[in-house]
Amino acid sequence: MTTFKKLFAAMMLAASTQAFAIPTLSVNAVPSPVVSGGKVDLAVNISDITDLYGYQFTLSFDAALLKASGVKEGAFLSGAGTTFSDGGTIDNATGTISFVFNTLVGAGPGASGSGELGLFSFDTFGNGNAALTFSDVLFLDANLNEIAVAADGGSVQVVPEPGSFLLIGIGLVAAGVVRRRQQAARH
Numbered sequence: 001m002t003t004f005k006k007l008f009a010a011m012m013l014a015a016s017t018q019a020f021a022i023p024t025l026s027v028n029a030v031p032s033p034v035v036s037g038g039k040v041d042l043a044v045n046i047s048d049i050t051d052l053y054g055y056q057f058t059l060s061f062d063a064a065l066l067k068a069s070g071v072k073e074g075a076f077l078s079g080a081g082t083t084f085s086d087g088g089t090i091d092n093a094t095g096t097i098s099f100v101f102n103t104l105v106g107a108g109p110g111a112s113g114s115g116e117l118g119l120f121s122f123d124t125f126g127n128g129n130a131a132l133t134f135s136d137v138l139f140l141d142a143n144l145n146e147i148a149v150a151a152d153g154g155s156v157q158v159v160p161e162p163g164s165f166l167l168i169g170i171g172l173v174a175a176g177v178v179r180r181r182q183q184a185a186r187h
Contacts, residue, residue: 023049023139025057025117026152027132033157034124040066040156042120042132044074046149051141052077053110054103057151058088059120062130063095065158066122076115077102087118099136110142122156130156 024047034040044059046052055077061068071087085102100118104110124130134151141147 021048022150023047023052023147024150024152025134025137025139027154029154029156033159036124036127036158036160038124039069040122040124042122042156043116044118044120045114045116046076046139047114049114049139049147049149050112051110052080052112052147053140053142053144054101055117055139056099056101056136057134057138058099058136059097060131060133060135061095061097061122061156062128062132063092065126065128065130066095066124066156067092068097068120069123070121071097071100072119072121073102074116074118076113076117077104077111079115080104080111081108082106103140104142108142124156124158127158127160130158132156 026045026047028043028045030041030043031038032040044057046055068090071090073083073085073087077083077085082105083102084105086100088097088100090097097120102117131153132155133153137149137151139147139149
């Protein structure tokens with residue numbers, strides 16, 4: 001087979017193969033970054049899913065920077081019908097919200113598309129990047145077959161409040177003035 005025929009066959013095969021996106025579980029923090037001592041809402045989203053009937057997951061977070069304060073059901077699954085959900089068990093000592101779940105109730109197709117599964121509220125303290133990860137991930141379709149989902153973690157950046165920067169700046173200026181006076185006194 002000539003090189004041209006091989007190239008043509010490869011292009012035809014690639015053009016005839018359907019590309020399927022793997023549904024992705026992800027997080028989006030608002031505001032980002034967040035000021036230490038403030039509040040941040042973390043939206044857990046699903047993208048490119050077909051026939052979602054129910055799901056569960058555990059969300060882990062950095063307990064040295066974040067303290068979970070609440071969980072609300074997102075609008076995505078309830079857009080397909082009546083749901084039954086639980087926001088999981090919050091453990092701020094270990095930094096987990098365990099076994100968050102939601103399911104449609106009754107027969108019918110699941111939700112398809114992309115949207116928000118839940119909204120998690122956190123209080124912040126300290127400074128740094130708070131890692132967010134998923135575990136115990138299970139997504140089911142209307143026939144109770146498992147749906148393969150990629151779970152992307154993320155992070156929340158917690159930064160010092162602007163007043164802290166002002167105090168540091170004032171301290172540096174004062175130190176510069178004292179040093180300058182000491183140098184002037186020596187000359």
